[in-house]
Amino acid sequence: MRSEAEMMRLILSVAENLPQVDAVALEGSRMNQQAPLDIFQDFDVVYLVNDKEALLAERSWLQAFGPVLIQQTPEESELFPATLGERFTFLMLFEDGNRIDLTLCPYSELPVLLEDDPFIKVLWDPKEVMPQFPAPSDAKFWLQKPTQGVFEDCCNEFWWVTTYVVKGLCRQELMYATDHLYTICQEELLRMLSWQVGLTTGWNQSLGKNYKYLTKQLDEETNRQLFAMRNFTSYENIWQSLVLTQKLFDKVARNNAAKLGYQYDDQTVAKVLAYTHKWYNNQESIQRGASE
Incomplete structure (x- = not known):
């Protein structure tokens, strides 16, 4: 070379x-x-x-x-x-x-x-x-502190699109489900995690293209979860990925909202989580109906 x-x-x-x-x-x-x-x-x-x-x-x-x-x-x-x-x-x-x-x-x-x-x-x-x-x-390319409106838009986009993932899974449309989960929901999670980094270590830094330096700023357990939720190798794994993605987003968003002094839409979050778990718990009957 x-x-x-x-x-x-x-x-x-x-x-x-x-x-x-x-x-x-x-x-x-x-x-x-x-x-x-x-x-x-x-x-x-x-x-x-x-x-x-x-x-x-x-x-x-x-x-x-x-x-x-x-x-x-x-x-x-x-x-x-x-x-x-x-x-x-x-x-x-x-x-x-x-x-x-x-x-x-x-x-x-x-x-x-x-x-x-x-x-x-x-x-x-x-x-x-x-x-x-x-x-x-x-x-x-430094991190930008979000306004209340930008923070709310990120949260709304995340929780709204997770319902698309649920729909795709219930219909056995796995490409549809994983595409929304990976390209939109998990992208908003990375955005939320980047704000966590800004709040923790300062905004005058760049995380690089496609958040390539983000993992260096996160703890070992968060990194483990990030890569675990990208396991789309089976129907069950995709469901687990969705649940884990929602759980981590909710945790980080709540902490960020508290530090920023912003409102977090707990009511909507609770309803979307209930919606997700309702259909997740019914997946056996959904699969049975699809095969009949």
Whole structure:
């Protein structure tokens, strides 16, 4: 696997040999002092270009980066359309394990470049065309203390959607049930747990994309429950996951509400829990009816 120094020299060398590239910058986790360093970190590279179309029309210059294992070009995707305006990205995982996310950025996109990623450092700018960027900071991604309204919306969404999970289980629609449980209910649980972290250790921190640093902030028992509730390997396990998810959400939400001085809708929670347990206790008769 090529070293970081080798990759950086290669990134600059390719740019220097392309007349369409006027400057090079590095963004992303490598510019974030809080992000752990490992061999899986991407090289998030920006080429400021004066002629993007020429680089797209003739792409042989990409071969200089080495043999590619797999790549994506989001701006050319029909199923997953990109959202970067006039920018164009080559996402490249190479056979040696290195990965470069290379963005071709026209001058017109410079004003929004920093808005998308505050971690950016100019590496090469012979024409001095790059703006002065502030020091990299993860403040944009810090935890946000919820308002009463945001807290209530989180709780309402969680308890409302758990009834969809119950419905799916009663109908034996396990894909429907687990999709709502995992992508909505447990997502709101992670949001609630992130607020617990903010209340406990402060708001001026980031838990990373998809809450990837959250588990480091939680106690051993909470982490055990978090992963136990992702066991969807059987009908019974999905029910148990729902019950455990509700139990943990209720516990954390109550504690957060008390610390924040917010109202918590105990009446609705009690009714939804009763609704869940009513149908859970009737699951044998439900299964029997479905098989008849």
